[in-house]
């Protein structure tokens with residue numbers, strides 16, 4: 562062994578100390594991120610920016626994840642139950658993930674950050690359906706989504722339904738050309754993939770009949786095989 566190598570090895574930091582430093586550095590970064598995300602969710606839950614919204618904001622909680630799911634807006638039941646996708650559409654969506662990815666509702670909620678285009682229930686229309694949020698409401702709430710993307714730097718985003726997909730793709734193509742595909746995008750200063758899903762609402766039969774059924778299954782397989790999914794937390 563040369564003298565210089567001998568000197569280098571005598572000053573080398575033992576591997577277990579390097580591992581300990583790295584562990585402390587990473588756990589310090591995670592603690593800081595957790596604090597920031599907790600503060601973000603607390604501020605979100607206190608938001609009253611849109612006067613025509615019927616409920617206050619619904620949040621899935623401060624889940625640190627490489628995967629963000631973006632829904633449309635809560636329905637009438639979610640504010641009562643206090644969580645997104647808490648009723649029939651949620652039952653269908655969580656069934657997709659349980660059956661195709663072996664991830665049940667509890668596991669999903671604790672490992673995926675659940676966002677939405679609008680976090681408050683917009684109320685009903687005269688015809689009895691849920692009111693589509695206005696452009697201003699969508700613009701207001703997209704600031705929360707932008708902050709979440711900047712905080713979490715997700716590698717995979719799953720927008721659910723056309724309104725959510727429209728947050729990422731300006732000209733949304735027909736669902737038959739869109740579901741079952743993956744897009745790489747840059748938005749809010751960050752690059753990530755999106756894999757769109759159809760809205761699991763009982764009002765739309767698209768995902769229950771062909772070709773929607775097969776395309777929805779294909780989209781779930783793309784999510785399952787995405788590197789961020791297996792390492793989402």
Ligand code: SF4
Pocket residue numbers: 605608609610611614617618679680681698701702705
């Ligand atoms: S929809 Fe979004 S921006 Fe508007 S009040 Fe609710 S949380 Fe705030």
